[in-house]
Amino acid sequence: MANYKPDLSCQNSFIPVNFSEQILPGTFEYALCYIIENKLDLSGFDAWYNNDKTGAAAYSPAVMLKIILLGYAHGFVSSRRIARACETNIMFMSVSGDVQPHYTSIAGFVAKMHEQIEPLFTQVLMICDEEELIGRHMFAIDGCKLKSNASKEWSGKFDELERKKAKLERASKRIIERHQSQDGLSEDVIAHDEKQKEKLDKSAHKITAFLATHEKKTGSKGREVKSNITDPDSAKMTTSKGTIQGYNGIAINDDKHQIILQAQTWGAVGEQQTLQPSVEQLMQQLVKLDIVKSPELRLKTPTMFTADSGFNSDENLAFMSTSGFDTYIADNQFRKRNPLFKDSETYHTEKEKRRLKRSNGKPRRFTSLDFHYDKDAQTCYCPAGNLMWRSGTNLTSNHKQCTRFTGYLKDCQACPLQGQCMRKPPTDRGRQVQFINDESRKKLNYGDKMKMKIDSPVGRRQYGKRLGCIEPVFGNITTNKGMNRLTLRGQTKVNAQWQMYCLVHNIEKLRDAMH
Numbered sequence: 048m049a050n051y052k053p054d055l056s057c058q059n060s061f062i063p064v065n066f067s068e069q070i071l072p073g074t075f076e077y078a079l080c081y082i083i084e085n086k087l088d089l090s091g092f093d094a095w096y097n098n099d100k101t102g103a104a105a106y107s108p109a110v111m112l113k114i115i116l117l118g119y120a121h122g123f124v125s126s127r128r129i130a131r132a133c134e135t136n137i138m139f140m141s142v143s144g145d146v147q148p149h150y151t152s153i154a155g156f157v158a159k160m161h162e163q164i165e166p167l168f169t170q171v172l173m174i175c176d177e178e179e180l181i182g183r184h185m186f187a188i189d190g191c192k193l194k195s196n197a198s199k200e201w202s203g204k205f206d207e208l209e210r211k212k213a214k215l216e217r218a219s220k221r222i223i224e225r226h227q228s229q230d231g232l233s234e235d236v237i238a239h240d241e242k243q244k245e246k247l248d249k250s251a252h253k254i255t256a257f258l259a260t261h262e263k264k265t266g267s268k269g270r271e272v273k274s275n276i277t278d279p280d281s282a283k284m285t286t287s288k289g290t291i292q293g294y295n296g297i298a299i300n301d302d303k304h305q306i307i308l309q310a311q312t313w314g315a316v317g318e319q320q321t322l323q324p325s326v327e328q329l330m331q332q333l334v335k336l337d338i339v340k341s342p343e344l345r346l347k348t349p350t351m352f353t354a355d356s357g358f359n360s361d362e363n364l365a366f367m368s369t370s371g372f373d374t375y376i377a378d379n380q381f382r383k384r385n386p387l388f389k390d391s392e393t394y395h396t397e398k399e400k401r402r403l404k405r406s407n408g409k410p411r412r413f414t415s416l417d418f419h420y421d422k423d424a425q426t427c428y429c430p431a432g433n434l435m436w437r438s439g440t441n442l443t444s445n446h447k448q449c450t451r452f453t454g455y456l457k458d459c460q461a462c463p464l465q466g467q468c469m470r471k472p473p474t475d476r477g478r479q480v481q482f483i484n485d486e487s488r489k490k491l492n493y494g495d496k497m498k499m500k501i502d503s504p505v506g507r508r509q510y511g512k513r514l515g516c517i518e519p520v521f522g523n524i525t526t527n528k529g530m531n532r533l534t535l536r537g538q539t540k541v542n543a544q545w546q547m548y549c550l551v552h553n554i555e556k557l558r559d560a561m562h
Contacts, residue, residue: 069141075120076142078558083109087170091163106148111156112167113142120551122529126154158535161543168310168546169335171553175306176336178560182303185351185509186372187517188325188358190297190318191525192286194532195541197278199292204271205263208254215251219244266315280314280538294533296545297321299329302516304556308332310549312533312542318357323366326352330370349373353513356381364493375501375510378494384502413468415480418452422482427452429478431464442481446492449481523555524548 070076083089092108117139118129130150132139175181203211222244226237257276264279266272273283281292295318299309309329313321352372356379367374388394402411418435419428427435439451454477459465468478500506525531530548533541 064137066141066144069137073558075555075558076117076138078561079113079116079120079554080142081561082171082174082554082557083112086174087167091166095159095162106146106152106156108156110143110146111148111153114139114146114148115153115157116547116551116554117142119530119548120528120555124530124532124534126150126157126534129153154534157544157547158540160547161539164543164546164550168550169332171550171557172306172308172332172336175304175553175557175560178557180304180306180556180560181301181308181336183301183350185302185353185512185516186299186308186329187302187353187513188297188299188322189355189517189521190295190313190321190357191521192284192291193293193296193312193525193545194291195278195281195293196532196534196536197275197281197292199275199283199290201276202273202283202292204273205258208258208274208276212251212254212258215247215254219247219251222247266317278536280536280541282314294541294545295321296548297325298517298520298549299325300517300520302512304560305516305520306553306556307520307549310546312538312545314538319360319363322354322358322363326367326370326372351375351509351512353510353516355513359494359497361493364497368493374497375506375513376497377501377510378498381501381510384498385507410467412470413464415482418480420452420482425450427480427482429454429458429462429480430468431458431462433458433462435477435480438479441484444481448484450484451479451481454478520552524552528552 070080089108089112095108096105098105114129114133118124118132121132123129123132127150129139130148130153133143133147172181222240226240253276257274257279261274261279263271264274275281275283275292278292281294284291284293284295294312294314296312297310297318298307300307309325309332311321311325311328315321350372352367352370352374354374354376356377359376359378364374364376367376382388382394399411403409413430417430421427425437427437429435433454435452435454437450438453439449442449442451456473456475456477459469459473459477462468465472501510528548528551530551533544535541535544
């Protein structure tokens, strides 16, 4: 008969644990503790407390920083998860010295970090500079969309919010009318309806208070965009995984070791308006690192600066021309002009798949290339074969001289290709199309100069470095580290939390350099 040793898994045992021995050199925890304890000046946190004579002792800012940044590095962006880890996870116990702060203390510390994050971020960058992790050869900017702590269901323009409030008020009124018309309702039904009515009234009052205390939110073109009642600074954004309510996290990094030099969040979908303030903050950060010396904020040696087509605009190109950077910013036709992609069947197939996904399977709309234009005869036929009449010559469009043709209204109204040619059924005129006159001459603007620069062999080679410079940074932060959502509300607090995410990334790079 077999004889086995007894199972003692339910037996209590006292095991001595030396917390300092749990933090091994070469790990992120070791680098985090070493930097916070020996390299950072945390005296700025002393102003938060005035408890030397009265009140309980506060948790050390060093301990709070260590457990919060360690939690972020493990994807624990919730204060409750970090607090639970301090009670159950041996690594968190070791880092904190077995201190177990309540989750409200952690949440309060994070909410106030906007007062101290800037000097901490700069101090870590100075350490990176001492370790020669900042190469100063090329900077790259990009952004990623992060979910905010707000529901997209509470977003809308002011007239949409007014209609939603009226709808809630009508639903509340119907509950009262039902109670008045039916006397035999049970107490459980009445209690449920009263609770529901209280919820509806509270939501309607919330919308009323928001409309009375806030102004309409406008976009970059001055038109009204949707506001969010829960977090007015956030924006409704479309991502590859659906529509979210969130912020656009912008970061500028160095190409040598992918150190993030500038980080800020924006409650805006577009990236064009974020380039200039981000670059200005980058230059201020470079001043602090003694990289920039002259009062004109020009670098001692030419440094490349790359950005994708989302940051391309005439205003941004004009600004970057005076920044001192060797700038490479692509436009939205950059890939189309690339000879490598021109004859690539895979590129065009994938491009058509993305277009069908965006348009929900609708066919491609006709462009000027689909119209048959005879420059010598000055005639134009539409894709359906109908003759169009010349409605203008030597017209100026985007600083170019153009000839315009317009379809006859009767032809366009009865055309079987109308859905592929026009967004709406024509009412007062037919389809219009313009062709650039070859003899038109104009002075090259910043956009034309950038196209010539980036289409050159050197320009394409330099711009090609951007992908390996900036994209892995966002992959590391959002996917590897799980820091893909924000727990705070408001531009100021959210911006501080995004900088803390980027701080985790930089400390990890320091870990690799120190190991």
